[in-house]
Amino acid sequence: MLLFVVSHVVVVFLPGDDPTGDGPWSFRAYVIFNIVLILMSAVGAAVVVATVRPWGRRVPRWMLLTPLWFGSALLVVRGVPGMVENLLMATGNRGGFVGRDDISTAEFWAGIGINTYFFVGAVLLVVTTVSYVRRSRGAGVRTGRSGPDPV
Structure with a gap:
């Protein structure tokens, strides 16, 4: 990011x-x-x-999950078609979805790099989101304390 x-x-x-x-x-x-x-x-x-720092435990779960899910959705919507375009470009349709064959080598590699960047970002953010959902499940009210509850 x-x-x-x-x-x-x-x-x-x-x-x-x-x-x-x-x-x-x-x-x-x-x-x-x-x-x-x-x-x-x-x-x-x-x-x-x-999601991984102690100070984050004081933030209400929904305040972290909302941008995590929103960001994951945005990156998936941008990253997955970008990877499909990379496959098109790598298998002979040099212009990707647009189909322009007259793009330069620099445009070709820039497109591959940018599309890969967004796809990797989507994968990493989805994994982060799912991990946070699992780790924070049942947390309910956040107290800011770490460790087990006192007996």
Whole structure:
């Protein structure tokens, strides 16, 4: 997630010639979109850390599970089709879903790398979410204490 945050901070502060890619959105929308992505990723990183740190036990379970499930769903929706596109690209349909055969070698490998990045992120976040669900099941009210209840 740190790589994602850093890459989007860079594109906000060093946007290049035409960061909108001739799309229908303005530069302001481009910046707002990237800031939202940065905030979502930073919160996601904090939530993931909270699942394994002692201070995270003081956070209500639902406050961690909500962003974990939401983030898992987003990454699966982005990562699985991306991996399918990688398979298409690797087996001869160089343009992936779009089907453009005239992409450069740099675009080809960038697409493979970005799609793989999101797929691996999806796998890791789903595993983290399922692990947290299992470890926190039956926790009920969080007290902030660790260890067994006193007898």
